[in-house]
Structure formats: C-alpha cells, structure tokens
Amino acid sequence: MISMSPEIVVILMFASLVVGLALGHPIAFVLGGIGVVFGVLGWGPASMHLIVSRAFDSTSNYLLIAIPLFILMATFLEKSGIAEGLFKSMLYLWGPLNGAIALTVVTMCIVFAACTGIMGATVVSMSLMSMPIMMRHKYDKHLATGIVAAGGSLGIIIPPSIMLVMMADRSGISVGKLFAGGLLPGVLLAVLFFIYIAVICYFRPDKGPALTLEERMAVPLGKKVTMLLKNLVPPLLLIFGVLGSIWFGIATPSEAAGVGALTALVLMIAYGKFTMIAFKEALVSTFKSSCMVMGVIIGATCFTGVFIGLGGGKVVTDLIMAFDFMGRWGMFFVMMFIVFVLGFLIDWIGIVYITFPIFMPIAIQLGFDPLWFVVVLAVNLQMSFITPPFGYALFYVKGTVTPEMGIQLIDIYKGIIPFVILQMIGLVIVAMWPELATWLPSLIGN
Numbered sequence: 512m513i514s515m516s517p518e519i520v521v522i523l524m525f526a527s528l529v530v531g532l533a534l535g536h537p538i539a540f541v542l543g544g545i546g547v548v549f550g551v552l553g554w555g556p557a558s559m560h561l562i563v564s565r566a567f568d569s570t571s572n573y574l575l576i577a578i579p580l581f582i583l584m585a586t587f588l589e590k591s592g593i594a595e596g597l598f599k600s601m602l603y604l605w606g607p608l609n610g611a612i613a614l615t616v617v618t619m620c621i622v623f624a625a626c627t628g629i630m631g632a633t634v635v636s637m638s639l640m641s642m643p644i645m646m647r648h649k650y651d652k653h654l655a656t657g658i659v660a661a662g663g664s665l666g667i668i669i670p671p672s673i674m675l676v677m678m679a680d681r682s683g684i685s686v687g688k689l690f691a692g693g694l695l696p697g698v699l700l701a702v703l704f705f706i707y708i709a710v711i712c713y714f715r716p717d718k719g720p721a722l723t724l725e726e727r728m729a730v731p732l733g734k735k736v737t738m739l740l741k742n743l744v745p746p747l748l749l750i751f752g753v754l755g756s757i758w759f760g761i762a763t764p765s766e767a768a769g770v771g772a773l774t775a776l777v778l779m780i781a782y783g784k785f786t787m788i789a790f791k792e793a794l795v796s797t798f799k800s801s802c803m804v805m806g807v808i809i810g811a812t813c814f815t816g817v818f819i820g821l822g823g824g825k826v827v828t829d830l831i832m833a834f835d836f837m838g839r840w841g842m843f844f845v846m847m848f849i850v851f852v853l854g855f856l857i858d859w860i861g862i863v864y865i866t867f868p869i870f871m872p873i874a875i876q877l878g879f880d881p882l883w884f885v886v887v888l889a890v891n892l893q894m895s896f897i898t899p900p901f902g903y904a905l906f907y908v909k910g911t912v913t914p915e916m917g918i919q920l921i922d923i924y925k926g927i928i929p930f931v932i933l934q935m936i937g938l939v940i941v942a943m944w945p946e947l948a949t950w951l952p953s954l955i956g957n
Contacts, residue, residue: 528545566812580771584768590792600735606721611722612648619662621669637659646916648720659908753771758955818865819869831846843879850888853865854898897927
C-alpha cells in the first residue's frame with residue numbers, strides 16, 4: 512500500500528483517465544482498471560472485496576432490466592421501416608418552408624426520441640435518411656451535420672431515455688417522475704433548434720432551400736395525409752402506451768419497456784419488415800449495446816467507489832464549497848461547469864456514476880429540488896454527445912456520410928457550435944424556470 516493524500520489521488524486518477532481515453536481504450540476498461548489499480552495501491556488486496564461487491568450491487572438492480580428492453584424496442588422500431596415513411600410524410604409537411612429538410616429532421620428526432628430513448632439509433636437513422644437529400648439540395652454542410660447530431664441526441668433526455676433510467680437508479684427518484692421531468696426540457700431544446708433553423712434559413716435561403724414546387728406536388732394531398740397517419744399514429748400509440756402505463760401507475764418501467772419491445776415487434780411484423788435475419792440482427796445489436804452499457808456501469812462503479820473511499824469525493828466537495836462566497840447559485844454553477852468539462856472527456860454513463868454520489872448530497876444541502884437538479888444535469892449531459900473530442904453523435908454522423916459529400920470531421924465540429932450554444936440557452940432557461948422540470952411530475956403519482 513502507498514500513502515497518498517486525497518488531492519494527489521484526485522489528480523492521478525483523472526490524469527490516468529484522460530491518458531487512457533486519449534490512447535483509445537474503451538471507457539469501461541479505463542474506469543474499471545483505474546479503480547482496481549488505485550484500490551490496490553491505497554488499500555492493498557482487500558480492496559478487491561469492495562470492488563466486487565460494488566460491481567455486483569450495481570448490476571443486480573431490478574430497475575436496470577428496463578435498459579436492454581428499451582434498446583430492444585428501439586432496434587425493432589428501426590427495423591420496422593416506420594422512420595422512412597414518417598420522414599417522407601414530414602418532408603411534405605414542411606416542404607414549402609426554407610430549411611424544410613432540416614425542420615423535418617428536428618420533428619423526426621422528437622418522435623423517434625420518444626419511441627426509443629437511444630441516441631445512437633436516432634443519429635444514424637437521421638443521418639442516413641436526411642444527409643443525402645440535404646446535400647442534393649445544396650444545404651450548408653455545417654447546418655446539415657449540426658442538426659443531425661444535435662437533433663439525434665434529443666433521445667437521451669426525451670423519455671423513455673436510458674440515461675434517465677440510470678439517473679433514477681443513482682438518485683433514488685422514481686423513473687416515472689424523471690421521465691415526466693425530462694419531457695418539457697427535451698421539447699424546449701427541440702423548439703430552440705426548430706426556431707434557429709427557421710430563422711437562419713429565412714434570412715439565408717442558400718443555407719437550406721425549400722422543396723421545389725414540383726417535388727411538393729409530386730404526391731397528391733390525400734396520399735400525403737394517408738402516409739402521415741399510417742406512419743405517425745402507431746408510434747404515438749407506442750409512446751402513449753409505454754409512458755402512460757408508467758405515469759398512471761399501471762406498470763413499472765421494466766414492465767412497460769417489455770410491453771414496448773413486444774409492441775415494436777408487432778409493428779415490425781405489421782409493416783412487413785419481419786424476417787428471421789432482421790430479428791436475429793436486432794437481438795445481436797441489443798446484446799452488444801446492453802453489454803457496453805453494463806460494462807461502463809461496472810467500470811464507473813469501481814472507479815467511484817475507490818475515488819470516494821480514498822477521499823476524492825471530499826476534495827471535490829470542498830472545492831465546490833469553496834465557492835460559498837458566491838452563494839448557492841455559485842456552487843450550482845461550479846457543479847454544472849464540472850459536468851460540462853467532463854462531457855468533453857468521458858462517456859455520460861461514467862459522468863453519472865462518478866458525479867451523482869458527490870453532487871446529489873451537495874444539491875440537497877443547498878436546498879435545491881432533487882428532481883429539478885437531476886433534470887438540469889440531464890440537459891447539461893446532453894451536450895456531452897456533441898462536444899468534441901469525444902462527442903459520440905459527431906462520430907456517428909461522420910461514419911454515415913459518404914466521401915462524395917466532402918464532409919470532414921472539422922466541418923461537423925464547426926456545425927455543432929450553434930447547437931451547443933442553443934443547448935446552453937436551454938440549460939439556463941430550465942435553471943431559471945424550474946417549473947419546466949417539476950410541473951408535469953407534480954401531476955403524476957409516485
């Protein structure tokens with residue numbers, strides 16, 4: 512065992528984290544490995560009992576069953592073909608407006624987010640469907656890539672979100688209340704994106720032209736309405752079934768997720784997209800995604816347990832409390848800033864499992880509503896998906912564009928800047944008007 516001051520522990524553990532990620536190692540193994548190494552250095556072989564115990568406790572929570580089921584629901588919906596039909600319907604709806612395709616992406620992202628809660632599936636689907644069309648219509652590549660990445664990341668806060676499920680697990684707040692609390696802030700962000708696109712394309716039509724008259728008139732009005740109803744009503748019923756059953760106390764989140772997955776499978780069959788190959792691919796994809804999530808949970812739990820046990824939690828708490836001369840809002844700003852900076856470096860799962868044990872007691876001590884505080888953190892964490900260098904949404908977009916489009920990673924980085932600013936504005940709005948996060952949860956039971 513090596514004697515280290517808590518301050519040295521904090522510096523070395525986070526420095527190791529940055530180095531491990533910079534070398535390209537998976538976040539789960541970096542977090543878990545650092546936890547094991549520093550646990551042995553600080554406490555000796557006895558630390559393995561703590562690490563194993565925390566890993567078992569974190570993965571044996573019944574609430575986490577909802578995660579693979581929501582992922583399975585998202586995968587079935589992706590295979591059902593609903594997204595393509597709904598995209599075409601929305602495209603005709605917004606067709607006369609400048610920026611029509613980008614506005615369609617925002618609308619689609621709201622619906623798809625409320626159906627899946629999986630950011631990756633939404634970003635990839637939207638990019639594959641919209642980027643070729645936007646490039647063909649001479650859209651500004653920065654605007655096009657920015658809205659796909661930012662809009663696709665809405666799935667992480669609009670329920671049913673697996674991030675909110677994990678936050679419920681860490682905070683002790685019910686999943687139903689967090690789902691309700693995240694709905695209006697998520698819609699607020701989408702509205703900000705929508706307004707930005709509408710305004711910028713109104714004054715600069717060259718950035719996002721409307722559909723031509725020939726394109727808009729290619730399909731009769733009756734067929735457009737039929738397409739919209741056919742592709743919009745089933746997802747809305749699925750959304751209401753999953754979220755309504757949770758909010759009205761009919762089902763637990765895990766049970767609702769199971770029903771949602773079954774309903775998505777039925778839709779896949781009803782739309783004629785079911786094959787054994789597609790079914791197998793959906794199961795394999797769900798298995799891989801679920802293992803990734805659980806791996807990060809285990810690694811982050813080990814890291815957090817050792818970090819707090821060696822005094823790192825007290826160091827961070829003292830750092831935040833050092834700003835008490837600025838009042839509780841000053842300390843609130845410090846916590847938000849720490850989360851924002853961590854979003855540049857590590858996965859959101861790691862951030863949740865590292866910060867919640869430290870920040871939640873501080874927030875409660877400062878007199879903040881726990882539900883509101885968690886929702887604000889969720890809005891903040893959404894930025895981690897689109898902030899370089901490790902914003903996952905940015906790499907999903909880059910991985911789906913073709914060389915003919917001439918889009919480089921630096922173009923995506925530039926395109927996301929206005930949307931990061933819009934998300935910051937949304938964060939400030941939710942912080943200033945807590946009712947956006949607390950009003951809807953107050954209407955439902957526990």
